[in-house]
Structure formats: structure tokens, C-alpha cells
Amino acid sequence: MKKFLSTYTPLQIAIHLYAWSTILRLIIEAATGTLSVNPIQELEQRTGRQAITLLILSLACTPINTIFKWTEPLKRRRTLGLYAFMYAVVHVIIFVDLDYGLALSQIVKTILQKPYIIVGVITFLLLIPLAFTSFDIWKKRLGKNWKRLHQLIYLIAPLAVLHFAWSKKGDLFSLSGDIIRPLIYVLVLSIFLIFRIPAIRKALASFSPRRLILPSRKSQQPKVDTP
Ligand code: HEM
Secondary structure (H helix, E strand, O other): OHHHHHHOOHHHHHHHHHHHHHHHHHHHHHHHOOOOOOHHHHHHHHHHHHHHHHHHHHHHHHHHHHHHOOOHHHHHHHHHHHHHHHHHHHHHHHHHHHHOOOOHHHHHHHHHHOHHHHHHHHHHHHHHHHHHOOOHHHHHHHOHHHHHHHOOHHHHHHHHHHHHHHHOOOEOOOOEOOOHHHHHHHHHHHHHHHOOOHHHHHHHHHOOOOOOOOHHHHHHOOOOOOO
16 A cells, blocks of 8 residues: 555646546446446446546646646656547447447438547547557657647547537527536636736746645756646
């Protein structure tokens, strides 16, 4: 136990526990028959939500570092991004297999009929190269292009939120339907994207309320590429 705790930081442990918790709960609920009256839809929705939550958490790492001067989250972005991809893969498998029984023509028909699913497909396709090139070997191989490629995340995240909000079929103008949750994601994502604007980032950095690393250790900050 002591060795485990000295190998992994509390943040690492929290991320792994949080990431696996949804799958674990879904397995338990599926095994005990307590998922919901529509178990496939429940599986689809909860894996989709976990994917988007992890994606947005990965976007939170840079602002956290900027505000609190806490460098560890920068090292955890890849883990969060890969877990987001894992849930997106499970979400898509549930759609094509459990929901549509791998009936290709039916799947294509549904995708073409529902624009929010087209957005989901585009989001998923864009996520694939990011997941596969997230490893250090690809960072070295792609050089400057790695950063350019990974900036796609600023397109992917809004697309994922659009897919989410659109799937709810609510009316944004009359605030009717199940739109509160997607709206929260829109809000959180907008805040993180605003934090990326250089002028705002600079202002935040100078107003940092806390410094989680000692000034003398500043030179030891990890060299992490920020897309
Ligand atoms: C091939 C790609 C995808 C397909 C075919 C697909 C399909 C679907 C479908 C059919 C639903 C509606 C479920 C329902 O309410 O009955 C849905 C919802 C959702 N999807 Fe996707 N999706 C895809 C990609 C993604 C990706 C990449 C993400 C996130 C990164 C995502 C996140 C979500 C979320 C958050 C919801 C709403 C969950 C809720 O209702 O609470 N999807 N998706």
C-alpha cells in the first residue's frame, strides 16, 4: 500500500477511480437489472455523458495550471483524454451493436436522418487521430504538427456539446425540455475556451490566488506541450 501511494499521486488515483466508476456502476446495474426501463438508452446516454465530462475535464487542466500554478494536471491531460476516447468507443459500440444489432443499412439510415448523430460521428472521427497520436513517440515524430493536430480539441469539444444538446431535442429559446444539463456543459466549456484567449490567460496568470509550487522549483516545471 505504501509503495502504491508513493507511485501514484492522489490526483492520479482520483482520475482512475472516477474514470472507471461509471463502467463499474453500469456493469453492476446491468447485472442486477436496475439500469432503467430502457437499459440500452441508459447505457448509451451515461457512456456519452462520461465521455464528454472527461473531455471537458481534460480541457480544465490548462486553466487550473494557469490560475493555481499547479503543474500536475498538465501531466494528466493525456489520461483524461484517453479515458474520454474509451467511453466514446463504448458509446459507439452500444449504438451500433446493442441499439442497432450491427444492421449496417439501418445504422446509416438513422445517421443520415438525424443531424445530431452526424455531429456525433464527426466528433468521434476527429477524436481517433488525437487518441492514437497522444503518446510521446508521436509527439516526437510529428514535431510542431503534433500541437497543431491536438488543437483540434477546441473544435471537438464544442461539437461534442452540440451533439449532446441536440440529442435532447429541447427548445433553447423557451428553455423547455431536458436542456439544463447540456446548458451546464455549454457554460463550463465556454469558460474554459475563454480562458484560452491569450489576454485573459495572461490576466489570470497575474491574479493567481495560490501558488502550489515553490518559486525555487519553478525551473523544474515539466515541459508539457499545450495545444
Ligand atoms: C459514431 C459516433 C456517435 C454516435 C453514433 C452517437 C450516438 C448517440 C445517440 C444515438 C445518442 C442519443 C441517445 C438517446 O438519448 O437515446 C447520443 C447521445 C449522446 N452522445 Fe453520442 N454518439 C456518437 C459520438 C459521441 C461522442 C464522440 C461523444 C462525446 C465525446 C458523445 C456524447 C454523447 C452525449 C453526452 C449524449 C447525450 C447523453 C444524454 O442524453 O444524457 N457521442 N449519442
